[in-house]
Amino acid sequence: MIFGKQLMPLVIKMSKRQLNDFEAFRKVLSQSKNIVALTGAGVSAESGIPTFRGEGGLWRKYRSADLATPHAFYTKPHLVWEFYHYRRTIAFNAQPNDAHKALAKYEKLCEEQGHKFNIITQNVDGLHTKAGSRNVIELHGALHKVVCTNVKCGTVAENFDDPICEALRGRGDPMVREDLPMIDKKDLPKCKKCSGLLRPYIVWFGENLDPDILQQARDLVEECDICLVIGTSSVVYPAAMFAPLVAERGKPVAEFNLTEEPASDLFQFHFPGPCGSTLPRALNIQI
Numbered sequence: 001m002i003f004g005k006q007l008m009p010l011v012i013k014m015s016k017r018q019l020n021d022f023e024a025f026r027k028v029l030s031q032s033k034n035i036v037a038l039t040g041a042g043v044s045a046e047s048g049i050p051t052f053r054g055e056g057g058l059w060r061k062y063r064s065a066d067l068a069t070p071h072a073f074y075t076k077p078h079l080v081w082e083f084y085h086y087r088r089t090i091a092f093n094a095q096p097n098d099a100h101k102a103l104a105k106y107e108k109l110c111e112e113q114g115h116k117f118n119i120i121t122q123n124v125d126g127l128h129t130k131a132g133s134r135n136v137i138e139l140h141g142a143l144h145k146v147v148c149t150n151v152k153c154g155t156v157a158e159n160f161d162d163p164i165c166e167a168l169r170g171r172g173d174p175m176v177r178e179d180l181p182m183i184d185k186k187d188l189p190k191c192k193k194c195s196g197l198l199r200p201y202i203v204w205f206g207e208n209l210d211p212d213i214l215q216q217a218r219d220l221v222e223e224c225d226i227c228l229v230i231g232t233s234s235v236v237y238p239a240a241m242f243a244p245l246v247a248e249r250g251k252p253v254a255e256f257n258l259t260e261e262p263a264s265d266l267f268q269f270h271f272p273g274p275c276g277s278t279l280p281r282a283l284n285i286q287i
């Protein structure tokens with residue numbers, strides 16, 4: 001089992017795939033009693049939240065993934081905070097799109113029928129919860145949470161302040177060409193308990209996922225009888241291995257992505273296109 005968040009190539013072979021077969025998918029779904037939806041940045045793209053890879057994967061001259069590291073925070077905390085201030089502002093103002101809404105409505109239907117429906121998300125924007133989903137596991141943390149870097153404190157707290165501190169007001173513009181003047185460490189967000197430097201409560205590259213959260217996700221993946229993979233490039237582990245594990249148990253996996261090609265040949269269903277359109281149709285949900 002891989003605990004650390006890391007990039008890895010996915011190399012899996014096989015399958016008789018059903019492309020855009022909504023009818024066949026609905027039939028399989030209707031026979032499922034334990035459903036897992038694994039979501040990534042693509043599910044929030046139609047809410048105006050930039051994805052990590054492809055278009056929108058850059059902030060200024062930096063790749064998003066290069067700023068999401070403990071090293072970047074250690075060497076340039078002001079820059080990382082500017083980046084996260086930008087992302088927090090977007091997320092706090094974003095509204096759930098039809099894909100989030102369809103998942104929330106489907107969860108309610110499942111509840112009424114006594115079926116299990118869980119979302120495992122790599123997203124940190126909180127939009128599944130805003131849409132009304134209740135069974136959501138946030139693998140990579142949340143933008144509206146902070147954690148104190150003082151090892152003696154380590155307090156995790158919710159924080160919706162925007163800006164989170166005065167020094168970040170007006171900062172974070174992604175189009176700025178040159179680095180702006182540095183913000184002194186003492187002016188960056190501070191812990192309300194001990195005044196230690198705060199950081200975003202996000203699992204960065206090279207860091208371990210919370211073992212309890214990972215275990216919960218793993219249990220769901222091992223028990224489910226169908227998995228929907230929505231808007232993820234499936235290149236960041238451990239999340240990238242969840243759907244292949246379901247498929248290897250002989251259970252159906254349905255992928256919803258802009259790409260024409262599925263992330264794995266093991267996946268039975270593939271629905272190319274924006275998931276704000278494909279997902280409500282596949283789940284037979286009126287928004």
Ligand code: APR
Nearest residue numbers: 040041042045051052053122231232233236257258274275
């Ligand atoms: N509908 C469906 N899929 C979409 C849409 C859309 N409207 N828009 C984009 N996509 C797809 C892209 O084709 C791509 O495969 O969403 C995927 C987004 O991929 P990434 O940007 O790599 O996001 P994600 O898979 O969530 O990244 C995983 O990497 O940087 C880290 O921690 C970060 O949680 C993130 C993790």
